[in-house]
Amino acid sequence: MEQILAAPLSSKTSMEADQITIDMASLERLYRYVDSIYINEVDKQKLFNDLASALIASLDDPYSFYVPPTKAQEYQEETSGVYGGIGTYLNKPSTESIDPSIPSTYMITIVSPFPGSPAQRAGLMAGDLISHIDGEKVDELTSYEASMKLRGEAGTTVTITVYRNGTSFDLTLKRERITAPTVDSGIIEGNIGYIILSEFTPQTGTQLLENVQKLMKQNIVGLIIDERNNSGGAVDGAMQSANIFLEEGKTLVTIQGKKGTMRDQRYISTGSAEVLQKLPIVILTNTGSASSAEIFAAAMKDNGRATLIGTKTFGKGIVQDVFRFGEGFAQVTTAHYYTPNGENIHKLGIEPDILVEDIQLSDEEIPAFEQLMTDKVISTFVQDNPEASEENIRRFASQYTQRGIDEEVLALLVRNEYLSKMPYDKRPIADATFDKQLNRAVQFIRTGK
Structure with missing residues (x-):
């Protein structure tokens, strides 16, 4: 989760400032001495970038880093979702x-x-x-x-x-x-709205609202929002997205920073709840749902607006500030965030309301899977049986279970091979038949349990 700040540095205590002054003076003496005696010309731009990188790397925080000028434009495009x-x-x-x-x-x-x-x-x-x-x-x-x-x-x-x-x-x-589009949508199972949220950028809230309004015009009876493998992104995008569904005055997230930095803040929904409150909503999550995706899921879950189905989320409950430094960017962890119910989910994740495990290969199945791919069994079957029918998919799955791979996994693998052969505009946006978590979400929309 990132916030772009205009002022990168916050105040320190006098003791900390004094130590920083001493340390920087020592570094300057070392820098000038090396510059005066090193046999070759010192590349000062490289040295500056390496010093900045080393300083932030010393925090031993995987979410804090320095982006050098050569990567700055790419980084800015990725975080903003806008590029040339x-x-x-x-x-x-x-x-x-x-x-x-x-x-x-x-x-x-x-x-x-x-x-x-x-x-x-x-x-x-x-x-x-x-x-x-x-x-x-x-x-x-x-x-x-x-x-x-x-x-x-x-x-x-x-x-x-x-x-x-x-x-x-x-x-x-x-x-x-x-x-860059971060939202896609369509109708599944006749009259259920389905939305894929792939990531959060500052544009996601606007894109999501447009897709929601389009689905609402088609008289949907429920809405499934797929956040699986959404690694997060801009917190503003997540809060804008929650505003679409929550009435004004609901807590979205609470941020708590370092003591004395005056960064603590509770964010409240300002939306007008564009979607009827009686419309059932399911959010699909898995271990790939992280950061801002968790903020959105928690805001919807804790305020009683959505039911979470799938597996536990990743558990990234910390905030990074992003600011310009030199010609590059610095990203530094500055706070924890808490769900509307006051939970710190960092390294814990959010438990779904209804647990439905992912279909995935076990460690024991990997050698058999590698052999299956080496033998080109899947691609050969699809070539010989080009119709992407449920009958063909199930026939393949039952035919090759003797290779030591679960039938559900085999069905998913051959289904994905069929999809890869289809023109993009002909592919279904989702397939509840061979997606257990999506199937359970459809069942919940239909029955309320």
Whole structure:
């Protein structure tokens, strides 16, 4: 959870200030001495960055760190959810899947262009492949590295080589200011609203409200909000999101900082509860739900507005402040946060109201799974049985249980393989048939228990 601050440094006691003054004077003497006698010219920018990194690293806190100038823009884009680019979701298989005869295994796949983005307006479609970016092959790039190369200052251009149906052509696109989507939604099981919250940025509250309003117009009987594997992000995004569902005056979260820093604060909902209070809401959680995702889940749970289904959340109950330092950024842990019921969940997590375990491989099943992938059993089955029917999925699962993998895991693996072969715009947003946690959420919406 992050807060961007204008003033990075807080006051210290006179004793602490005196010790800092002594220490910094000693460091300055060392710096000047090394600069005067070192055989080579001292790279002062590198030294400054290394000193800043070492200072924060000495806290031994995994959530506190220094971001050097070379990474500052990337970091700012990630935390704000706004960047210069062409607006696409990208994907690339792992290096183990590369087959020189199959371009999709070594090129970058456009999963989907963002609506209204430069990519969409240029005619790029889900399933298009990118072979080059500004003349450079993408064979060795991950999807993340390719994404970074497509980003840049709004107004600048990037040329990509597109491979479609055996034909290659170049497109030069002008980058624009892109707001990364963090919310997706749809209708499942006939009349139940389903929302995926992938992360929280300052834009998430607005995006969520738009999706909620769209679903409400379709006369939904309940709403499922999927926060599984949402690692958090901006606390403002989480509080804005809770405001959509909670009436004014409800406690969202309480923050408690270091004694004497005057940082303690209780945040209260200011929303007008856009969603009818009688509409049942379920939030899906797992161990990947962390930080701001936990703030949102706790605000909804403790105020009696949602039922949590799934597994216990990660347990990150601390706050980081982010501030400019030099040409980079510093992120430092400054406070604990407490749920509306006053609980400190750090390293504890939030227990769901209804426990439904994830479907996952056990340690004992991993060797059998590795052999299954080596033998290409799943991809061969899907190739021989191209219809993504429930019958085919269950037939595969029952057929290969003798390999030592649970039938539910096998069903999920082959279902995911079928999904990967579908065009992005043809994929269902969710599948309650082979998702135990989602299935239980649907049952709760239908029955209230």
